[in-house]
Amino acid sequence: MIENMKLRKTNRPGWFEIRSSCPICGEKTWCRINPKEGIVYCMRIPSDEYHDSTIGRQYKHKVDKTSIEPITPEESGDVKKKDLPYLDLIYQTMLSEMNLNPFHYENLTVKRKMTDEMIRVRQYRSLSADIKSKVPIRIGGRLRNMDSLLGVPGFYQSNGKNGPYWTMAGAEGMMIPFRSIRNEVSGFQIRLDHPRLFLRFKGVKPSGIEVKLLPSSGLKGTIVEEMESQNGLRMAYCELHINNVVTKATLTEKEKKSVKGWGEYESISIELVQEDKYQWWSSSNKPCGSSIGGPLPYHLALPVQLLDRWTGELASDIASCDEVWITEGPIKADKAADALQKPVIGLPGVGAYSLAIEPLKELGCKHVVLAIDADAAVNPKVAETLERCVEYFAKKTDMKLSLAIWDMSIGKGIDDLTDSGYLPQIICLVESKSNKAAV
Ligand SMILES: [Zn+2]
Numbered sequence: 163m164i165e166n167m168k169l170r171k172t173n174r175p176g177w178f179e180i181r182s183s184c185p186i187c188g189e190k191t192w193c194r195i196n197p198k199e200g201i202v203y204c205m206r207i208p209s210d211e212y213h214d215s216t217i218g219r220q221y222k223h224k225v226d227k228t229s230i231e232p233i234t235p236e237e238s239g240d241v242k243k244k245d246l247p248y249l250d251l252i253y254q255t256m257l258s259e260m261n262l263n264p265f266h267y268e269n270l271t272v273k274r275k276m277t278d279e280m281i282r283v284r285q286y287r288s289l290s291a292d293i294k295s296k297v298p299i300r301i302g303g304r305l306r307n308m309d310s311l312l313g314v315p316g317f318y319q320s321n322g323k324n325g326p327y328w329t330m331a332g333a334e335g336m337m338i339p340f341r342s343i344r345n346e347v348s349g350f351q352i353r354l355d356h357p358r359l360f361l362r363f364k365g366v367k368p369s370g371i372e373v374k375l376l377p378s379s380g381l382k383g384t385i386v387e388e389m390e391s392q393n394g395l396r397m398a399y400c401e402l403h404i405n406n407v408v409t410k411a412t413l414t415e416k417e418k419k420s421v422k423g424w425g426e427y428e429s430i431s432i433e434l435v436q437e438d439k440y441q442w443w444s445s446s447n448k449p450c451g452s453s454i455g456g457p458l459p460y461h462l463a464l465p466v467q468l469l470d471r472w473t474g475e476l477a478s479d480i481a482s483c484d485e486v487w488i489t490e491g492p493i494k495a496d497k498a499a500d501a502l503q504k505p506v507i508g509l510p511g512v513g514a515y516s517l518a519i520e521p522l523k524e525l526g527c528k529h530v531v532l533a534i535d536a537d538a539a540v541n542p543k544v545a546e547t548l549e550r551c552v553e554y555f556a557k558k559t560d561m562k563l564s565l566a567i568w569d570m571s572i573g574k575g576i577d578d579l580t581d582s583g584y585l586p587q588i589i590c591l592v593e594s595k596s597n598k599a600a601v
Contacts, residue, residue, distance in 0.1 A: 167180065167182050167195075167197075168180070168181035168182040169181065169195065169197075170447075172194065176196050176198060176199070177194050177195070177196050177203075178194065178195055178196075178197070179191065179192070179193070179194055180192075180193045180194065180195050180202075181447055184202065184204055184206075185202060185225050186202050186204035186206075186207050186221075186223045186225075187204050187205075187206040187207045187437065189206055190447065191446050191447040192205045192206075192217075192444075192446070193205050193206070194220065195225075197227065198227065199227065200224055200225050200226060200227030201222060201223070201224060201225070202222075202223045202224075202225050203220035203221065203222060203223075204220070204221045204223055205217070205218055205219070205220060205221070205438070206221075206437040206438055206441075207221060207223070207437060208221050208438070209221040209222055209223055211543070212543065213513055213543070213547070214510075214511030214512055214513020214514050214547060215511075215513065215514065217455050217458060218442065218458070218510050218511060218514070219438070219510070219511045219513070239447070240446055240447065240451060240452055240453050241312055241313045241450055241451065241452045242313055242452070243313055243314075243315055243452045243453065243454070243456060244312075244313035244314060244452075246342055246344075246346045246348055247346060248313075248314075249314060249315075249346065249347065249348055249349070250342075250346035250347050250348070251305075252301065252305075252310060252311065252314045253314075253339070253347040253348075253349075253350075254347060255301050255304055255305065256297060256301055257285050257287060257339070257347070259297050259300045259301065260287040260288070260289075260293065260297060260337075261287065261288060262281065262286055262287055262288050262336075263288040263290070265288075265355070266286065266288050266336040267281065269336070270286065274493065274497065274577070275581055276497070279466060280466050280496070280500060283466050283469050283470045284339070284466065284469065284496055285339050285347075286336055286337065286338060286339075287336070287337045288334075288335075288336055288337070289330065289332055289333075289334060289335055289336075289337050289352060289443075290334050291334065293330075294329045294330040295320075295327060295328070295329045295330075297330060298311055298317060298327075298328035298329060298330065299328075302328065308328060311328050311450075312450060313452050314452060315349055315442075315443065315444050315445055315446075315451075315452045315453060315454040316330060316331055316332065316349075316350065316443040316444060316445050316452075316454070317329070317330060317331070317445055317450075317451070317452075318331055318445040318448035318449055318450050318451035318452075319448075319449045319450040319451075320449070321449075326449070331443065331444065331445040331448060331451065332352050332441070332443050333352065333354055333355075333356070333441070334354070334355045334356065335352040335353050335354040335355045335441075336352065336353045336355075337350045337351075337352055337443060338350060338351050338352075338353060338492045338493055338496075339461075339492070340459035340460065340461040340492055340508075341461055341462050341463070342459075342460075342462065342521070343462050343476060343477045343478075343521045343524055343525055344474050344475065344476060344477070345469070345472045345473070345474055345477070346474070348459040349442070349443065349454050349458075349459040350442075350443040351440050351441065351442055351443065351491075351492055351510070352440070352441050352442075352443050353439055353440055353493070354437075354439055354440075354441060357437045357438070357439050440491065442454045442458075442510075457517065458510060458514065458517060460507055460508070460509055460510075460514075460517045460518055460521060461492040461495055461507065461508035461509075462477060462495075462505060462506075462507055462508075462521065463492070463495040463496045463498070463499035463505070463506045463507070463508060464477060464480075464481050464499055464505055465481070465499050465500050465503050465504075466499075466500055468480055468481050476524070476525070477505060477525055478524075478525045478526055481505055483505050483525035483526060483527050484526070484527065484528045484529060485504060485505075485527070485528070485529040485530075485531065486504070486505045486506070486507060486522060486525065486527045486529075486530055486531075487499075487502060487504050487505070487506040487507070487530075487531045487532075487533055487566070487576075488506070488507045488509060488515070488518055488530060488531070488532050488533065489506060489507075489508055489509070489532075489533045489534065489575075489576055490508070490509055490510075490511060490512050490534060490535065491508055491509075491510075492508040493508075493577075494508060494575055494576060494577050495507060495508025496508070497576075497577040497580070497581075498533065498576045498577055498580065501576075501577070501580030501581075502580065502585075505525070506533075507521065507522070512532075512534050512538070512544065512547055512548075512551070513547045513550075513551075515551045515554065515555075516554065518530075519554075519558055519559065522559070522561065523559065527561055528561055528562060528594065529561060529562045529563075529564065529594075530555065530561050530562070530563050530564070531564045531565070531566050531588060532548070532551070532563070532564070532565050532566065532591075533566040533576040533586065534548075534565075535574050535575050535576075536567075536568055536569070536570035536573070536574055536575075536579075537570055537574055540570075548565075551563075552591050552592055555592055556592045560594055560595050560596055561592075561594060562590065562592060562593055562594040563590075563591045563592040564588045564589060564590050564591060565588070565589050565591050566586035566587070566588055567586055567587050567588075567589060568584065568586040568587065572584055
């Protein structure tokens with residue numbers, strides 16, 4: 163039974179944001195549920211079925227709708243997000259009060275082959291537990307106003323011995339700035355240092371139960387294992403074979419009872435999955451917190467030598483924006499901008515293409531090149547998304563739309579490809595209408 167679920171209305175009829183623990187990932191906020199249909203769109207735990215929306219990638223999971231108690235949705239307590247120039251002021255002040263730790267520096271230089279110059283100009287930072295309450299004090303001191311953090315996603319008020327104090331949300335990881343077409347920092351994604359692992363059930367979906375992994379689980383990787391329920395015995399443990407190490411997960415008696423239909427199945431399979439490595443830095447549903455959404459940020463990356471002298475004018479004033487590339491993820495966009503020497507928009511997911519339309523129009527873009535991961539090209543879900551994207555562009559814009567393609571064996575992402583010294587081939591998907599007229 164999923165009890166006392168706290169829900170908040172969304173713009174989509176029938177759909178609610180889950181403010182109490184999500185039955186799939188156990189986290190509060192961000193995930194969505196349609197109680198009538200018994201569908202959860204979890205933002206953190208991957209599943210085979212997903213789609214990209216303007217709030218990010220939504221993974222579809224089924225829950226037993228009869229197990230959901232009647233609920234009364236509540237109104238949002240979030241503080242409205244401030245406008246872009248204000249967010250930029252706070253975030254720039256914040257960036258100047260934070261550092262990049264050696265672990266993240268090594269990731270950027272060794273794994274991602276970035277130069278010190280790129281790392282400095284692009285302003286990546288490390289979020290750790292020990293700075294969460296210190297940084298807000300420094301920002302407040304510099305702006306001479308502690309309430310300046312109100313309406314800035316990522317910040318919220320916590321309660322301490324001496325009353326409420328401002329602090330930063332989010333798990334430890336590397337913070338990656340998102341930039342507008344006028345170089346305003348509009349928000350961040352965190353690349354988590356330690357994405358958590360979850361068990362996912364297949365066959366029967368025992369909603370609302372938590373499976374605890376034994377402490378011996380230094381788990382990595384994803385694999386499906388059968389969980390057997392022997393007649394009468396109703397076995398209550400499963401074994402996960404990961405990197406040749408067998409780890410046991412147990413269900414407690416109480417949890418067993420909460421599995422609806424337990425014993426009706428010969429076997430159910432469970433899968434160990436990792437939460438999304440990239441998370442928005444948001445303080446939605448925290449005291450005095452704000453959501454990063456409404457609308458979500460996109461990220462415009464310019465080549466680093468241009469970014470270094472970009473002071474807030476429209477990007478098209480300092481760089482040619484006739485051709486703009488689109489990829490998934492902010493770091494990939496940063497890397498692609500340098501490798502291709504082109505402006506690149508990093509979207510939170512390929513399906514969030516509608517976020518790019520207005521910025522592209524404002525930049526006067528004539529040609530958009532989509533550079534999505536090569537392995538995605540063989541994924542039918544992505545093919546569907548691509549089709550919708552083509553339709554959308556043809557209807558809403560007069561821009562030419564192309565797709566960058568390459569041999570998957572050279573690299574998965576556009577950044578892997580350019581790291582290997584290659585450039586993709588470009589094929590046209592939609593011809594510009596005015597171009598057609600001219601011909
Ligand atoms: Zn969830």
